[in-house]
Amino acid sequence: MDITQFFGRFHVLVLHLPIGILMLAALWELAIQFKRANRPILLNIIWFWGAVSAIAACILGWLLTQAGGYSPDAVFIHRTFGILTALAAIIAFVYLTYFKSQHKFIVSGLAVGQLFLLFSTGHYGANMTHGETYLVDHAPNIVRAGLGFPPHKIPRSKVTDLSQADVYLDVIQPMLEKRCISCHNDSKQKGKLNLTTLENIMQGGKSGPAIVAQDLHGSELYHRITLAHGEKGFMPAEGKTPFTQEQTNTFKWWIEAGAPATGEVTQFIKTKQDKVLLNNLLGISDEFVLAPIEPISLQQEIALVDAGFVFKTLSQNSNYLMVDLSVKSQDLTENALNALLNISQHVVSLNLRNTHTSDGQLVQIAKLTNLQKLRLEHNPITTQGMQSLVTLANLKSLNLYKTQVDNSVLPLLSEFPVLKSVFLGETLVTSEQLEIFNNQSDIKIQGIMPVSSFVAKAGK
The missing domain is CATH 3.80.10.10 (Ribonuclease Inhibitor)
Structure with missing residues (x-):
């Protein structure tokens, strides 16, 4: 039992409170300034609980990071913006509650600053959890370029025959991206494991090599995905969709084939069962479709x-x-x-x-x-x-x-x-x-x- 992690995991629940409360307070303050309306005393209470919930989220977030598994740089940036968000909420509460002379530009500045810090903290938190490109994964290239991200990779052509498929790019990598990358990327490395590249996969994490060519027992990744669901160490963790039996068998085939980094799939197929397995995984049908043909003379x-x-x-x-x-x-x-x-x-x-x-x-x-x-x-x-x-x-x-x-x-x-x-x-x-x-x-x-x-x- 780890009491630090027990409380730390409440961070993902509590963090939504300051987001909602402080956003409400900031937008309400801006609306009052714009309409020149009377400011209700209720706003002071909202700022107070917004500040309290922001402080609680900071403390729980600090506890959560003690287990490691996140990029130190990403943690530092997210934590810094989280602390600044809490400080801004405290300053806004004190100023708006106890200073009778509330200048329009100061109030507007506090509200706008609070919104900026909220969005920044949330953005860097999402980067830690889902990777740095999470918010722009589906953005148009013009938006990605404006934010300093490279354009989308040109998707690989759909495989219609096994001779067209690359053993890693078309078979193994898509399964990892769908099931594993959200927890094992450049920013978030649970168990100090990064699965974004084959080089990182072979390097492994704190539990040892993720993949050992031709050695199922020495391949920690294969061991984890074949554990009983709910068993400690089972991957993917945290209730994420597990690998299907077909996908698990494909990993087994790949490892036994020597975990090749590249090459046509057909080079590594040894049995008819291998071919059927990979055809099913890639959605390739063995059915032969007859094209229209003219009659004989x-x-x-x-x-x-x-x-x-x-x-x-x-x-x-x-x-x-x-x-x-x-x-x-x-x-x-x-x-x-x-x-x-x-x-x-x-x-x-x-x-x-x-x-x-x-x-x-x-x-x-x-x-x-x-x-x-x-x-x-x-x-x-x-x-x-x-x-x-x-x-x-x-x-x-x-x-x-x-x-x-x-x-x-x-x-x-x-x-x-x-x-x-x-x-x-x-x-x-x-x-x-x-x-x-x-x-x-x-x-x-x-x-x-x-x-x-x-x-x-x-x-x-």
Whole structure:
């Protein structure tokens, strides 16, 4: 228990009293002088309580600063103006109560001076609590320039793809600014911790380093934001909105990645879960939006039919195609492949089931850049051939049933940007390796029963 801080924290409650009381007294005095009206005796009482509340706010403010955490220069300026405010209130009370000859210019000067000191004290108090730029954070540049502040920083462009995002500027810094900077800035440094720059973050505060690269236990900031809410030391303190689980996990990812100061986010993504986490944090959708496209020509339609393809449009209002070679049980010949490549932008779904598609032909299939669904079951496809398809940035569903892919295909699947579903039944992939993969990936694998399922059935 700290009795000094117990009373000191009442400063934020009491300080509103002199603001309201002394502002009322000063404005009333000016109104009387302007209208040349009679001055009521009640004003003397208002000045008295204004002076008393100003003195109380000064004492409680002094107690509050004993715990530290504020810039000494900022404390000195705020305290000086606070004391001057109290002295001005005492002088105004004494003069207006006990001096019968009250000169118009003296009374007006006391009132105007009191208002100036009130606003100045409040301004420097806000600087201590919220930072020096608090009052001008949203001001037009012309106002900022007039007050000696630099113009607003040009905001960073909205990130629409992880490859555009900087690991610190777009991911970490915005979270700190939203949750932490109000208490850990150049003017206010709770726990002697400044979080305005990465250099200050690494320097840490009185509790030790805020961040230690690749060391969650040694990173005090991570420790504080993962404490139970209400527990002593939990950050952000004082009832401020805590970090979400998603934000906390992002800090964990950043620290484990070595707390990089800069670089594209994609350089530090190791798993599919990392990608999903950061996409969600930045509001990036993996959904592929198809742009309008012209229909294929009559000649292209004839070439597809002659090659054995069956096709139809994706929907009534779309010219994208679902193409199928399996219906007529024909092989994927060179002519068929050429017909397909001639409409490469139109194909979003392709069925090559049992068409003797080879690894070499997958190099050409990879040119179907809008492909979202690909069926390759019952083909002599190997893991080596699958490497050609990784460039399919929009592929969501892949069927490899009864192909020759083996366990080495599993890490390859994680390289597909948006792949969500894979069929792997009756391949060379083992259930043991699949279970390990499932624990590390959110891709839905179908067609193979994991080891745990066999054990469960055996137990029955």
